[in-house]
Amino acid sequence: MTVKTGRPIDGVSMDEARGLQGRLTKPAGSLGRLEDLGIQLAGIYRACPPPVPRDPLIVIAAGDHGVIAEGVTPWPQEVTAQMVGNFLAGGAAINVLAKEVGARVVVVDCGVHAQFEASPMLHVVKRALVTGDIYVEPAMPESVALELIEEGMSFALQQAARGVDLLLTGDMGIANTTPSAALIAAATGVSAHAVTGRGTGVDDHTLAKKTAVVAHVVDSFQGDRASASQLLARMGGFEHAFLAGLIVGAAEASVPVILDGVISVAAALMASLIDSTVQQYLIAGHRSVEPGASVGLTHLGLAPLVDLGLRLGEGTGAALSVPMVRAAARILAEMATFDSAGVSTAKD
Ligand SMILES: Cc1cc2ncn([C@H]3O[C@H](COP(=O)(O)O)[C@@H](O)[C@H]3O)c2cc1C
Numbered sequence: 001m002t003v004k005t006g007r008p009i010d011g012v013s014m015d016e017a018r019g020l021q022g023r024l025t026k027p028a029g030s031l032g033r034l035e036d037l038g039i040q041l042a043g044i045y046r047a048c049p050p051p052v053p054r055d056p057l058i059v060i061a062a063g064d065h066g067v068i069a070e071g072v073t074p075w076p077q078e079v080t081a082q083m084v085g086n087f088l089a090g091g092a093a094i095n096v097l098a099k100e101v102g103a104r105v106v107v108v109d110c111g112v113h114a115q116f117e118a119s120p121m122l123h124v125v126k127r128a129l130v131t132g133d134i135y136v137e138p139a140m141p142e143s144v145a146l147e148l149i150e151e152g153m154s155f156a157l158q159q160a161a162r163g164v165d166l167l168l169t170g171d172m173g174i175a176n177t178t179p180s181a182a183l184i185a186a187a188t189g190v191s192a193h194a195v196t197g198r199g200t201g202v203d204d205h206t207l208a209k210k211t212a213v214v215a216h217v218v219d220s221f222q223g224d225r226a227s228a229s230q231l232l233a234r235m236g237g238f239e240h241a242f243l244a245g246l247i248v249g250a251a252e253a254s255v256p257v258i259l260d261g262v263i264s265v266a267a268a269l270m271a272s273l274i275d276s277t278v279q280q281y282l283i284a285g286h287r288s289v290e291p292g293a294s295v296g297l298t299h300l301g302l303a304p305l306v307d308l309g310l311r312l313g314e315g316t317g318a319a320l321s322v323p324m325v326r327a328a329a330r331i332l333a334e335m336a337t338f339d340s341a342g343v344s345t346a347k348d
């Protein structure tokens with residue numbers, strides 16, 4: 001897969017936003033990271049002031065994982081499908097938080113070991129029911145990784161055309177913190193030990209097994225300058241491939257993406273291997289407890305907006321940041337300037 005260089009975010013709008021931040025009725029820099037976020041949004045939307053996002057969409061990419069056979073999680077595989085049912089019925093944590101912040105939720109079946117009834121909330125791109133057990137075999141053929149990346153890209157472009165102006169990445173897939181750790185280790189060169197965490201909360205024995213699986217998978221991978229599709233095919237999940245494509249498509253459509261936890265961060269690293277400009281379109285929603293998330297965010301040059309000790313996934317940490325993203329845009333759109341409000345500026 002060839003690496004492309006997409007369109008960078010707009011420097012002119014960012015300069016305008018920087019200038020405007022300095023004229024608003026507050027000491028320069030006093031709104032801290034909210035100011036940087038506003039400038040980034042101006043660059044992404046190519047407008048100053050940037051629009052306040054009106055239609056945020058949380059995309060929960062779901063898939064099952066053959067590596068569950070290695071005992072890397074205590075949860076049975078059927079929980080993935082059962083949780084998809086819970087999302088569609090509105091009963092999961094992400095449904096509650098989405099309602100709280102005024103975002104919509106869509107579930108994408110990227111490869112769950114079940115069939116679901118059609119629903120307006122469900123989009124199906126499934127090519128297989130479960131990935132291969134990455135401890136002993138590739139996760140998927142590279143052709144499938146490429147197809148799912150394409151699906152993610154076209155989904156983002158379609159949603160943007162329908163008016164979605166903020167995309168949030170979410171995930172569901174029992175055992176998926178294991179392939180996430182492997183992708184992060186392979187993409188950053190950081191050790192399996194440093195990126196592997198307790199996922200849903202596994203005990204010391206399971207953590208040791210999980211770390212050994214990640215180390216083996218990464219060590220056995222041949223290829224120094226691997227492409228995203230090669231890495232995904234060897235050690236990824238269907239949801240990682242779809243989310244990587246979604247992020248690339250969002251950047252192409254000038255739509256910001258709020259990342260959730262470790263699964264989203266692994267997908268973002270893959271997206272950055274496909275298009276080296278995608279980082280500019282990314283907002284780190286939160287710092288997941290899972291150590292690989294922090295390693296990946298540092299590699300991407302992103303600092304998380306909130307740090308609440310979350311380790312759930314589904315898009316929960318991303319959802320919580322929506323009010324902050326809206327606030328950052330609204331400050332630029334609605335605050336008075338020293339001039340317009342007749343407020344004196346500081347003496348030099
Ligand atoms: C009931 C339940 C709901 C969840 N929602 C998200 N996850 C999260 O936990 C799983 C990954 O952790 P591990 O790699 O340790 O299996 C993923 O499904 C992830 O989305 C859940 C997990 C469970 C059990």
Ligand SMILES: O=C(O)c1cccnc1
Nearest residue numbers: 199261262288311312313
């Ligand atoms: O970082 C996450 O999003 C996460 C952590 C643990 C389990 N599932 C997801």
